[in-house]
Amino acid sequence: MNDQRSYAIVLKVSAHGESDKILSLYSRDLGKISVIAKGAKRSQKRFVNKLELFTCLRIFCRPPKRGALYFLSEAELINAHLTLRTTYPRYVTATFINELIQLFCGEQDPDPTLFTLLSWALHTLNQGMSPAKTALFFHFRLLDLCGYQPQIDQCRSCGRTSEQSTGFTLHPGSGTLLCRHCRPPSTTSSFTLTVQTLKFLHSAQQMELEQLNRLQLPLATIYQTLGVLYHYSRHLLQQDIHSWKQLLLLKS
Ligand SMILES: [Zn+2]
Structure with a gap:
């Protein structure tokens, strides 16, 4: 069977046995999938420095004969998003973004617009947009794409x-x-939202992703709004968002 090609963001990486890795990916054309990378821990040329959290890859993979695990044949690095792994506030924020994707998206249910939003958020965060603002814009637009826009x-x-x-x-x-x-x-x-926040969110709904950085709101209000979205999402998901606590600690 021929390999399928797509672009993907690494959501989660875990070791598997002596030499393999299992990754959770959000890919543009296949949605959220799990893949096995054989021999990845033996630092073969195919995978070295590529299968890291938050990286954007071009992947070549084979669909499973049975079960849900794809076989990763090859990966090309598109963007390492290095500072998301080396700068703590960015790491925490990217982890929160990944967790939201994992909680809100079903397996193998592709949405290219959602892939664009995820890539934009990690790229912008890596380029230096404020972690709190990135988390807020991402969470708000994600709810929209998943059909839960307030x-x-x-x-x-x-x-x-x-x-x-x-x-x-x-x-x-x-x-x-x-x-x-x-x-x-x-x-x-x-669940309180001020008039100022409502105006901010109205603008955030309508603007292009590339323009969002222009929107200004005091940090305390951004956190208050993030808190409202957190409680709203927890209600929708009927489970906790674990990385929220670390994100909240960045405020102080
Ligand atoms: Zn009323």
Whole structure:
């Protein structure tokens, strides 16, 4: 059977036996897949310095005869994204981005737009965009691509917009807004979005990826918004996002 070719980002690497590696990849044409790289630990020319976390590769692989493990025949390095492994805040942020992909994406369900978003996020982070901002833009746009974009235009109960009211909260079950007049008294502050944040998110929804770096928001507000998206996603996924705690610690 002929090899399939695609571009892929390395999400996870683990040793397998004496000399092999198993990798989880997000590839443009095959979606999230697991591959085995035979002999990768013996530093053969084929794989040396390529099968590292966060690298972008051109891959050549054979689909499995049975099971779900592809056979990686060859890999070409497209971008090493080196600083994502050598700079702690970037490492933590890239780990968070990878974890979101692993949690939100099913196996072998390709989405080239999502691949573009993931590549953009790791590339931009490697080039020096603020870790918090990268995490926020990535998380927000990922929710959109997965069909969970929060509805942030107006209060879902009374229709007041961000010009007409303040103190909005995101309702995690529906991903819609409630204004301070309509939200139940028990609503926790974990879901609060200020008017300034709503405007920022509106812009982030509409802008091209390459323009996002122009958007400015105070760091404290970025973290507060990341917190809202974290709680919303945890509700959607019904499980925790483990790297969130490390990402939060970068704030201090
Ligand atoms: Zn309302």
